[in-house]
Amino acid sequence: MVLTLPTTTRAAIFYGPDDIRLERVPLAAPGPQEVLVRIRACGLCSSETLAWYMQRKAPVPLGHEPAGEVVAAGEGAGVAPGQRVFIHHHAPCLQCRACRRGDYVHCQTWRGTRLVPGGLAEYALVPAQITAADLLPLPASVSDVAAVFVEPLACVVKSLRRARVRPGDRLAVIGLGVMGLLHILLARELQLERLIGVDLLPERLAAARAAGADDVLMGGEDVAARVREATGGGADVVVVTPASLGAIQLGYESVAPGGRIVIFTPVPPEDLWALPVHDMFFREVEIVPTYSAGPNDTREALRRLAEGLPVESLISHRFDLNGAAEGYRLVAQGRALKVVVQP
Ligand SMILES: [Zn+2]
Ligand SMILES: [Zn+2]
Known part of the structure; x- marks a missing residue:
């Protein structure tokens, strides 16, 4: 007082x-x-x-x-x-x-x-x-x-709700800063089949492991292939936390047929993503932005x-x-x- x-x-x-x-x-x-x-x-x-x-x-x-x-x-x-x-x-x-x-x-x-x-x-x-x-x-x-x-x-609660995560899903989180790690902490209680984290920094991979990720993968050239391998064909939900088209594209290449990509962070207004609509249609990939x-x-x-x-x-x-x-x-x-x- x-x-x-x-x-x-x-x-x-x-x-x-x-x-x-x-x-x-x-x-x-x-x-x-x-x-x-x-x-x-x-x-x-x-x-x-x-x-x-x-x-x-x-x-x-x-x-x-x-x-x-x-x-x-x-x-x-x-x-x-x-x-x-x-x-x-x-x-x-x-x-x-x-x-x-x-x-x-x-x-x-x-x-x-x-x-x-x-x-x-x-x-x-x-x-x-x-x-x-x-x-x-x-x-x-x-x-x-x-x-x-x-x-x-709260932003992560909303993200996982909009992602419509279901028990038995294979979920990948790209980018393991605070927002990625909060996704890991909440997602590990969702009875997932597999929970995977991807980042470029070893200390963040270690933090994701400590937070409950089953697998952590170092980013790099073939990382989408490694995510698909670790998830047996792609993740049902990929949460993309970095603010870059490269990370969103990695999410697209890592997602399973019928799966969803959650875009958690905006990119600049002039950044345009070449969306492969033909592939997206036949693989029924959903793009789910989540704001605040x-x-x-x-x-x-x-x-x-x-x-x-x-x-x-x-x-x-x-x-x-x-x-x-x-x-x-x-x-x-x-x-x-x-x-x-x-x-
Ligand atoms: Zn904020
Ligand atoms: Zn109102």
Whole structure:
């Protein structure tokens, strides 16, 4: 509890890939149904190091994997000071046609909502829409640093749901950074026939093995053939996490007839993929993009964390706010798994 509310906060702002600045920005007091939180921890996401994705929004506050503590709550917010919470950086209206169909990321309200300034700050103001739709109290069993995984894990919950993974499936995960490893952690409980990880870094292959992969394969020229061999003819589901057409093509060459390729990360708008439609048709290969996650997914993710999903083993670095730029450098260079900032 603080008796006098802060009127400014330090925040990490993206100006360019090598230009992340800590700035002091104004902070409004919470109005009706709004909440002011002190950020206790925030994860760094590799998508925030994609220059083409960030540059068009710059300058833009960083951080969308926060866990915080309520400092002050406006009238009707339904949450009390002192409560530890997860807050999503986007929230849907829960009333429009897209929301009624469960397509939360296509709700017009969803993209317009955000934390102010962002998750990578000392304090953030949570707008009414997010307070109502996607502010989740954290149980004592979920630590601050585990709670930074609610948002990324929610994206993986959604990914595996959209992939329609079935017991007995052979599943391959291409790219074993944090998002790939979270897929391994969740997928190993789906009664798969085979769970395979592919990456170019030996330490990530070891991490995937520790997370529960049956087989790990070093990337390289003939890796699609090796995936097909390891899966007895191709994977029923291939999850592609790197942001590249090369990785998507590898996914296509690794998938079994009747299988699905999940595209988990966007590529730049000018990148076009030559889709072999004839082959896709006769092999009945499905392409399944999965973008972000909705409030149903964050609840499921938090439930899995409360059950003890061992995500803290994926944390490789911890910094205070001053270390944010260094943390993003490590993420961009592939030298870190999850970097957590505790402002
Ligand atoms: Zn992210
Ligand atoms: Zn809506």
